[in-house]
Amino acid sequence: MKILPLDQLRTERDRLRQAGKKVVFTNGCFDLLHPGHVRYLQQARALGDALIVALNSDRSVRELKGDKRPILTEAERSEVMAALACVDFVTVFDEPTPREIIAALLPDILVKGGDWGLDAIIGREEVEAAGGQVMSLAFVEGCSTTDVIERIAERYGQK
Secondary structure, eight states: BOOOOOOHHHHHHHHHTTTTEEEEEEOOOOOOOOHHHHHHHHHHTTHHHEEEEEOOHHHHHHHHHTTTTOOHHHHHHHHHHHHHHHHOEEEEEEEOOOOOOHHOEEEEEEEEEESSSSOOOHHHHHHHTTOOOOEEEETTTTHHHHHHHHHHHHHHHOO
């Protein structure tokens, strides 16, 4: 099973650490999966031996993006994310930020998209203090969930 609560994910993280495997971690809403997400996740996975993706809960997405989001529920987003070959584990967090999960797992590499500057990446201090790396990967222009929603609204919104 790829979709795990934090306590089971900690066990998997310990297992990977004992096996000498490099763990990469990222987080986000990943509301409507698009090519920018897929490219980003593949790049993140290529940095290590396992990729953990922490998804914002539905409540958390609404706080960040507004009442009309998420489009897909956390269960649907988890299922889609877990179906990707480049993703090893998925978890959902309800806190305002992923700091608690990052501090609990202490990944070897913490990554975010290029729209995040290194200084703004939550969990950076914890990961670097534990000897890990923090990276910002290239942002794919024109590939965002908002762009997809706007395209749908343009094509199907007014008839």
